[in-house]
Amino acid sequence: MTSKITVRAVSKTYNSDAGEVLALQGTDLEVKQGEFVSLVGPSGCGKSTLLYIVGGFLAANGTVLIDDKIVDGPGVDRGIVFQEYALFPWLTVRRNILYGPRLQNLPAKQCDEIANRLIDVIGLRNFENRYPRELSGGMKQRVAIARMLAGDPTILLLDEPFGALDALTRETMQDELLRIWLEMRKTVLMVTHDVNEAVYLSNRICVMSARPGRIVEEFPVNLDRNGTREAIVLSDEYNRVRNKVWLAVRQQAATQTTRA
Amino acid sequence: MVRSINEAVLRLSPIAIVLVVWQAAASFHWVDTAFLPAPAAVARALGDLLSGHEIRDNLFVTLFRALAGLFLATLSGVWFGIGMARSWVFNAIVSPVVGATYSLPKTAIVPLLILWVGIGNAMGILAVYLTCLLPIIVQTYHGVCATPAVAVWSAQSLGADRRKILWQIFLPYALPDIFTGVRIALGFSFVVAISAEMIASTTGIGRLIFMYGENGSYDYMFAAVASVVIAAFLADRALLYVSARCLRWHESHAASEIGAFG
Numbered sequence: 001m002t003s004k005i006t007v008r009a010v011s012k013t014y015n016s017d018a019g020e021v022l023a024l025q026g027t028d029l030e031v032k033q034g035e036f037v038s039l040v041g042p043s044g045c046g047k048s049t050l051l052y053i054v055g056g057f058l059a060a061n062g063t064v065l066i067d068d069k070i071v072d073g074p075g076v077d078r079g080i081v082f083q084e085y086a087l088f089p090w091l092t093v094r095r096n097i098l099y100g101p102r103l104q105n106l107p108a109k110q111c112d113e114i115a116n117r118l119i120d121v122i123g124l125r126n127f128e129n130r131y132p133r134e135l136s137g138g139m140k141q142r143v144a145i146a147r148m149l150a151g152d153p154t155i156l157l158l159d160e161p162f163g164a165l166d167a168l169t170r171e172t173m174q175d176e177l178l179r180i181w182l183e184m185r186k187t188v189l190m191v192t193h194d195v196n197e198a199v200y201l202s203n204r205i206c207v208m209s210a211r212p213g214r215i216v217e218e219f220p221v222n223l224d225r226n227g228t229r230e231a232i233v234l235s236d237e238y239n240r241v242r243n244k245v246w247l248a249v250r251q252q253a254a255t256q257t258t259r260a
Numbered sequence: 261m262v263r264s265i266n267e268a269v270l271r272l273s274p275i276a277i278v279l280v281v282w283q284a285a286a287s288f289h290w291v292d293t294a295f296l297p298a299p300a301a302v303a304r305a306l307g308d309l310l311s312g313h314e315i316r317d318n319l320f321v322t323l324f325r326a327l328a329g330l331f332l333a334t335l336s337g338v339w340f341g342i343g344m345a346r347s348w349v350f351n352a353i354v355s356p357v358v359g360a361t362y363s364l365p366k367t368a369i370v371p372l373l374i375l376w377v378g379i380g381n382a383m384g385i386l387a388v389y390l391t392c393l394l395p396i397i398v399q400t401y402h403g404v405c406a407t408p409a410v411a412v413w414s415a416q417s418l419g420a421d422r423r424k425i426l427w428q429i430f431l432p433y434a435l436p437d438i439f440t441g442v443r444i445a446l447g448f449s450f451v452v453a454i455s456a457e458m459i460a461s462t463t464g465i466g467r468l469i470f471m472y473g474e475n476g477s478y479d480y481m482f483a484a485v486a487s488v489v490i491a492a493f494l495a496d497r498a499l500l501y502v503s504a505r506c507l508r509w510h511e512s513h514a515a516s517e518i519g520a521f522g
Contacts, residue, residue, distance in 0.1 A: 052413075055413065055417065056416075057409075057413045057416070073416075074413065074416035074417045075417070076417065076418065076419045078417055079417055079418075080413065080414060080417045082410045082413075082414070084408070084410060086408065086410035086411050086413070086414045088411065088414075088415075088429070088432070089509050089510065089511075090432045090435070090509040090510075091509075099415070099418055100418035100419060103418055103419045103420055103424065104419055131508070131509040132509075133509065133510070133511050144414075147414070147418070148417075151417070151418045151419065153417070157417075
């Protein structure tokens with residue numbers, strides 16, 4: 001089976017006031033169709049940068065392929081959700097969700113269907129005509145997810161999607177994302193600093209080194225995701241993988257401290 | 261209800277105090293009424309002027325010059341601001357000019373404008389236009405630059421091209437700043453329209469004020485000034501109303517600016 005996402009020898013240099021900063025060096029990554037892959041690593045290791053390069057938002061040296069085609073910019077095949085929601089504040093919930101479908105000039109009837117379906121999926125039926133400033137953080141993130149799904153991308157790029165939410169809301173949102181993924185089987189690449197979240201959601205976890213970042217270790221996760229949260233989190237496999245990933249991230253963070 | 265009545269009383273009190281002190285100063289001859297006419301005399305003069313054509317005709321001329329200049333400055337200032345924020349080439353060319361002329365009092369070049377376009381509407385509108393342009397450019401530029409990259413990226417990943425990004429992302433994001441720029445410019449527009457009329461004009465409320473001042477009819481001069489104050493206040497209210505309507509979605513709407521600065 002060919003890869004959905006291929007990242008080959010990707011490097012990225014930023015210009016900052018303190019001179020050039022090497023954010024990524026020789027990064028390789030393959031993600032298969034329908035796979036849920038998480039990127040974890042010490043803060044500042046360039047995991048978000050890698051996600052933005054796959055999204056086509058940042059240019060970099062090296063090769064990025066989606067379905068064996070070279071990425072040279074953003075595309076509707078890759079939807080994205082950011083930690084800071086990035087909703088359009090002048091549009092209501094409904095019109096935020098319909099931003100993509102309207103750009104594609106879908107007929108009004110089809111737009112209505114998409115909006116109604118996704119508003120039900122995220123459970124914001126009574127809030128569809130509110131502006132983002134009237135919503136809580138969790139609601140905003142639901143809208144951001146719905147807006148991404150309305151574009152019907154084949155790949156979901158998630159940039160610390162639940163990082164700004166409180167612990168309880170975060171778990172609810174993780175369950176919703178898991179349900180959506182199990183239903184739609186889209187390819188997902190998620191950046192997170194939460195090891196538990198990565199294990200709970202992904203098929204595979206890639207641990208990145210401290211800056212300049214590259215993927216140094218990979219952990220497959222074989223969990224039956226159809227069980228309850230309690231069953232998954234209390235299972236031996238979950239805890240075994242979680243401990244291994246946690247140790248790996250700590251080691252990378254320690255390397256960073258020693259080097260600094 | 262009680263609070264809103266109390267608030268209304270509080271808001272009117274400074275104006276009332278000024279009027280009472282002013283009237284007292286005139287009535288008790290603390291000042292020479294030949295130089296500071298009493299509010300009552302000004303009100304009489306205003307009533308007299310409003311019953312004739314003089315104030316109305318001249319006020320409309322001034323309003324036309326101020327608002328036409330402001331309107332043209334808004335149209336072009338927004339594009340200059342967007343251009344500067346989005347194109348480094350355009351920014352490199354335009355920003356030295358903006359920087360050099362930003363703090364220049366535009367009334368200083370009125371004699372030059374007279375030389376170029378003569379006295380009349382064109383000169384007044386041009387002076388107002390040049391003055392209003394800069395705050396609108398600066399505010400628009402700021403608003404466009406402050407647009408978060410994640411918003412632009414979100415739109416791109418949903419299929420927006422460069423044109424759509426400009427109209428549907430950068431412009432709405434800059435809208436609160438653009439309204440701030442227009443509000444600053446509105447204040448300038450009256451100042452410059454009237455100053456230009458005082459320097460050289462045959463019509464307009466500025467010329468009228470100047471003429472009454474020259475003649476020593478200070479009650480009529482104050483009445484003309486009062487009519488400008490009222491017109492400028494109403495114009496600012498109207499702008500605030502429009503901006504509140506357009507920015508219902510914005511964070512500032514919760515702490516409504518009308519309440520804070522009204």
